[in-house]
Amino acid sequence: MTDVQREKVEQLVAKVRTSACGFYRAHWGKAERFEDLPLMDVERFIATPFGERTYKVEKGLVKIVRAYRAPFLVHWSLEDLKAEQFGDSTGKRPLVLLSDSHEALEKSLWFYEHDILPLIGEPNNPPVVSYAANKYDIDALVTDDKAVPPFLSEHEKQNNMKAVAVVLIGSSFEPALLRRLESSSKNVTPVLSLPETGTFGMACPKNRGAKERHFHPSDNSVLEIKDGELIVTKLVYLRTPVIRYRTGIRAEQFASGSDCGESPFRLVS
Amino acid sequence: MHTKEDLQNVLPMANEALLAAYAAGEQADHFVFHLSSGTSGGIPLLRVAHHPGGVLPRFRNARRTAVFAGSRMIRLNNAFYFLRTDTPPEASLLLLDFADLDSRAAELLRDFDPDYLIGSPSFLAHLFRLPLDPSVLPSVSRITLMGERSSKNFSDFLKSCFPDALLENSYALAEIGGVGISCRYLPFGQFHPVRNVSITVADPDAEGVGELVVSKKGEHSDVREYRTGDCGRSLPAHCVCGSPAFEVFGRIGYDYVKIAGAQLRTEEFERVASELDLYFSDFRAEARMVKVGKGERASLRLIVAPRGSLLQDPEIQALVAGEFARRLFVTPSKTLENLVAEGIFLPLRLKLAHTPFPAENKAVKLRFIHD
Numbered sequence: 001m002t003d004v005q006r007e008k009v010e011q012l013v014a015k016v017r018t019s020a021c022g023f024y025r026a027h028w029g030k031a032e033r034f035e036d037l038p039l040m041d042v043e044r045f046i047a048t049p050f051g052e053r054t055y056k057v058e059k060g061l062v063k064i065v066r067a068y069r070a071p072f073l074v075h076w077s078l079e080d081l082k083a084e085q086f087g088d089s090t091g092k093r094p095l096v097l098l099s100d101s102h103e104a105l106e107k108s109l110w111f112y113e114h115d116i117l118p119l120i121g122e123p124n125n126p127p128v129v130s131y132a133a134n135k136y137d138i139d140a141l142v143t144d145d146k147a148v149p150p151f152l153s154e155h156e157k158q159n160n161m162k163a164v165a166v167v168l169i170g171s172s173f174e175p176a177l178l179r180r181l182e183s184s185s186k187n188v189t190p191v192l193s194l195p196e197t198g199t200f201g202m203a204c205p206k207n208r209g210a211k212e213r214h215f216h217p218s219d220n221s222v223l224e225i226k227d228g229e230l231i232v233t234k235l236v237y238l239r240t241p242v243i244r245y246r247t248g249i250r251a252e253q254f255a256s257g258s259d260c261g262e263s264p265f266r267l268v269s
Numbered sequence: 270m271h272t273k274e275d276l277q278n279v280l281p282m283a284n285e286a287l288l289a290a291y292a293a294g295e296q297a298d299h300f301v302f303h304l305s306s307g308t309s310g311g312i313p314l315l316r317v318a319h320h321p322g323g324v325l326p327r328f329r330n331a332r333r334t335a336v337f338a339g340s341r342m343i344r345l346n347n348a349f350y351f352l353r354t355d356t357p358p359e360a361s362l363l364l365l366d367f368a369d370l371d372s373r374a375a376e377l378l379r380d381f382d383p384d385y386l387i388g389s390p391s392f393l394a395h396l397f398r399l400p401l402d403p404s405v406l407p408s409v410s411r412i413t414l415m416g417e418r419s420s421k422n423f424s425d426f427l428k429s430c431f432p433d434a435l436l437e438n439s440y441a442l443a444e445i446g447g448v449g450i451s452c453r454y455l456p457f458g459q460f461h462p463v464r465n466v467s468i469t470v471a472d473p474d475a476e477g478v479g480e481l482v483v484s485k486k487g488e489h490s491d492v493r494e495y496r497t498g499d500c501g502r503s504l505p506a507h508c509v510c511g512s513p514a515f516e517v518f519g520r521i522g523y524d525y526v527k528i529a530g531a532q533l534r535t536e537e538f539e540r541v542a543s544e545l546d547l548y549f550s551d552f553r554a555e556a557r558m559v560k561v562g563k564g565e566r567a568s569l570r571l572i573v574a575p576r577g578s579l580l581q582d583p584e585i586q587a588l589v590a591g592e593f594a595r596r597l598f599v600t601p602s603k604t605l606e607n608l609v610a611e612g613i614f615l616p617l618r619l620k621l622a623h624t625p626f627p628a629e630n631k632a633v634k635l636r637f638i639h640d
Contacts, residue, residue, distance in 0.1 A: 050380045057359040061348065062333075064369055064377060071373050073380055075361060078352065092292070101341055101366045108345050112352065117297040120341045132304060132315045135284065 005222050008235045009034050016055065016241050023053040024243060034244075039231060041246045045196060046070045053240040060239070061109060063102035065195040074196050075239040076106060082113040083236060084198050085218045087189040087205075089165035090116065091140025095133045097121040098169065099146035103195055107142050107169070123147040126154035134159055141185070142167045145177055152184070161185040169193050171249050172267060173203075173213065182209055190215075192230075192249070197242045200232040204264055214254065214264035225251050225265060287317040296321075301349050304342045305444035314444045325350035327413060327437075328360070333381060335363045337370075337388030337396065338416060340443060347387065367392065375401040384408040389416035390423050391632050403430035415439040418519045420539040421457045440517050445492055448483055449517070454509045458536065461512045468515045469494070470503055476601070477502040478532070480521060500525035526556050526637045529567035529613050531599035535635045541596045548580055548589050549573035551626050557638040559615065569605065570618045574625055581621075590619040 001009070013034060016024050027044065031037050045053065045065075050073040058077035065072050086107075094111055096118050098104040104120055111118035119136045121129035129151055133141075141164050143151070148168070155161070166181050166188045173190045181188045190213060192201035200221035204214040217223040224231040230249040234242040250268040291300055299321040305314040328334065328351050336347045344364040351362045363381050365374075365388075374396065386393065386409055393414070397403070409431050414424070419438055427436055440449035440460045448468075449460025462468050465486040473479035481501040485492040501517040508514045518525040519535055526533040533556055542552050551574040559568045571593060579585050594605040594617045608614045626632070 051382075059356060059358055059360050060362075062361045062363040062381060064363075064365075071377060073363075073377060093288075101344075101368070102364070104341060105345055105348060105364050109348055109352070112298050112349065115297045117291055117300050117302075118345075119302055120345050122341055128304070132302075135315050136288070136302075 001222055005235065006034075009222060009233060012233075012235060012237060012241065013037070013243065015237055016243065019055050021053065021055045023048060023055075024241065034233075037244050039226070039244050039246050040242075042068050042196065042248075045074075045240070046072045050075070055241055056237065056239055058239070061106055063106055063195065065102070066100065067195055072196075076198070077239065078109070078113060080198075080236055080238055081106065081110055083220060084110055085202065085220060086110070086142070086167050086169075086191055086199060087202055089140060089167060089187055089189050090114070090142070091138070091165055092116060093119070093136055093138050094140040094142055095119045095121055095129070095136070095138040097123055097129060097141060097143045097147045097151055099123055099144055100195065103144075103169070121147075121151070123151065126150045130155040130157075130159065138164055140165045140167065142169065144168065144170050145172075145174055148181070149177070152180070156184065165189070167191055169199075171247065172269065175211070178213070194232075194247060196240075197232055197234060197245055197247070198238075200234065200247075201230075201265075212266060214266060215251075216264055223265070225253055228252065228268065230265070284315070284317045287319055290319075298349065298353060301346050301446075302342055303346070303444050303446055304340070305442070316444055318446060324354040326354070327385075327387075327411075328354040328356050330357070331385035331411065332357050332360055333363070333383045333408070334360070334385040334387065335365060335378065335381065335383040337365045337386070337392035339367055339389065339392070341366075343416065343443060346446070365392075367395070370395050375405055379405040382406070382408050385411045385413075387413045387415060390414050390419040391417060393427070394423060397426075397430070406431075409434050411435045411437070413437045413439055415441050416443075418458075418517060418524055418535070420536055422539050422543045424457055442483070442497060445483060445485055445495060448485070448497075449515065452508060452510050452512070455514055458518070459504065459508075459514050459516045461508065461510075461514050468503060468513075470501065471496060473502070474527075477505075478518065481515065481517065522637050523633050524635060526635060528556050528558065528637065529608070531567065531603075531605075531608060531613070533569075533599060533635060537598055538635055541593055544596060545589060545592060547576065548585070549575050552634065553622075553626065554635045555638050556635070557640055559640070561615070566615050567608075567613060568615045568618070570620060572620045572622050574622045586619050586621075590617045593617055593619075 028037050060075055060077035062073055062075045065074055096104050096108045108118040108120045119132055161184045163186055165186045168188055168190045171194060178188060190203040191199050192215060193199040200218050201215045202218055204216055207214050220235050222233040228250050230247045230251040232242060232245050232247055251265045252268055253265050299319060301318050303316045303318055336344055338344050348362060412427055412434050438451040441447045447463045448466055449462055451460055467484045469482045470479040471482050481497045481499045483495045483497055498521055499517055500519060500521045501515055504514045504516060524535040538554055553572045555570045557568050558565045597605045599605050599608060605614060609616050
């Protein structure tokens with residue numbers, strides 16, 4: 001963790017600790033140092049009503065997270081949403097095609113917040129999505145591993161993806177799919193993200209096309225690896241802050257740095 | 270006048286002009302896409318709409334709005350207006366898909382505690398079948414029905430669940446957006462055109478009923494004389510609020526079927542069905558012309574989801590079919606029973622559905638069958 005990150009983390013923890021909301025305080029007990037704070041997990045999000053893990057109230061979007069054993073609500077203010085990071089290949093005429101509709105709507109609003117007009121697609125109707133993508137002449141595709149294969153099968157019948165940059169969002173990335181996308185599209189940016197945390201890591205652009213992709217933390221996140229699991233802290237005071245959150249993603253640090261000078265990690269299947 | 274097929278040809282130029290304006294630097298949040306689903310038949314249609322100053326006043330006072338809509342694009346467009354409207358600073362928006370209405374929906378909605386519900390009637394009806402006790406939504410103070418024709422029964426049901434809530438009906442088309450909105454003085458199914466919209470009726474019959482034709486003026490994206498595929502009429506007198514009004518009967522060939530000089534309306538079927546709901550909980554009606562000897566007669570088949578075992582008895586089936594025909598008005602002054610007696614219709618045929626009707630985004634309760 002850099003000194004700047006350390007300072008931001010400490011400010012975040014202090015703000016959360018003194019908030020009227022006691023969600024984290026009750027969990028942390030007397031632990032003081034960031035490294036000693038007990039890890040947070042999704043079960044506590046599920047078990048705690050939305051209003052009891054609310055640290056601030058701002059205009060925004062509420063979404064249902066369905067990726068786990070029970071659904072729960074999370075909220076993204078427009079400001080926080082705008083600060084999310086998806087790399088530099090999001091285009092000017094993007095198609096947002098994600099299997100989860102709440103994620104798709106949230107990412108579409110991210111584009112509006114960045115003054116980019118998004119086209120949103122229904123993944124269960126590839127011919128119509130392809131038709132609309134063609135009419136809009138998309139230059140970027142924001143997608144995930146479930147939504148993109150049927151779309152490609154349909155779209156590539158009559159269209160070329162060579163001018164389309166792909167942002168692939170998920171918590172794991174199938175090498176065969178990455179290879180397929182890298183061979184057919186302009187470039188591919190895998191972005192690590194969970195619905196409840198937002199984005200927290202991104203594939204290193206320097207080793208694009210490599211057999212094994214390296215990942216870096218996003219600027220707004222601090223990542224730790226504990227017992228082989230990626231732990232994320234978002235350096236943003238979210239409605240429900242994300243502090244030492246267990247992602248369930250297996251990862252390991254590289255012993256040496258990458259070409260870009262940062263210390264990367266790799267995902268472990 | 271433009272049909273959807275015409276627009277398919279005309280729109281690309283308009284779309285390209287707007288997208289060029291966007292590419293040239295005009296703000297992204299001046300534009301939205303509209304995409305028709307094609308669920309009522311026909312082809313999907315993509316349209317770029319230009320709304321540089323568009324806000325939706327309905328979001329102004331809501332703190333926690335839940336939108337129920339089948340199309341992602343419609344949900345996104347609601348979010349688009351929500352962003353741009355001057356809402357309370359803590360306002361939040363929950364956008365729900367049909368897939369969200371599962372056994373956990375009641376719990377999640379209780380957690381969200383909406384004060385404003387926006388949705389299509391079939392979505393909201395599905396929500397209340399979950400089951401969901403309206404008491405878990407104590408803060409609801411406003412409901413706007415949109416996206417498809419609502420039945421009077423359902424509107425009455427919502428009023429009984431939320432007696433203190435303001436209930437509005439709106440009339441919108443996926444490819445155009447908002448067209449009409451109800452007001453407190455208008456009866457059920459009647460609307461005022463929204464701003465910049467004018468309504469005419471194509472091919473009106475003696476009662477002035479025909480296909481609704483919409484013209485909508487936008488800064489760069491006028492829609493001129495668009496045939497909606499919906500049936501309705503302009504109302505001769507202005508509403509007491511002073512604004513012009515029109516009435517919508519539903520989709521031509523689906524919610525509104527003209528056959529053998531009769532006008533079959535889903536709303537009327539629902540009225541009669543509600544009177545006979547001791548026997549069945551839901552129905553689908555099919556109208557067709559059939560050959561009888563050298564001529565043709567209209568035929569109506571009613572498929573019903575029976576309640577309990579009463580309708581297993583053929584005598585009770587006959588009784589219910591007879592009652593339905595006696596109560597169902599198919600012209601302003603005549604019932605189905607009258608037209609059967611005149612030899613215009615064959616006697617109503619009743620059929621029992623062996624499984625419940627599937628929950629659908631736009632349930633087609635009445636349709637004309639082309640044999």
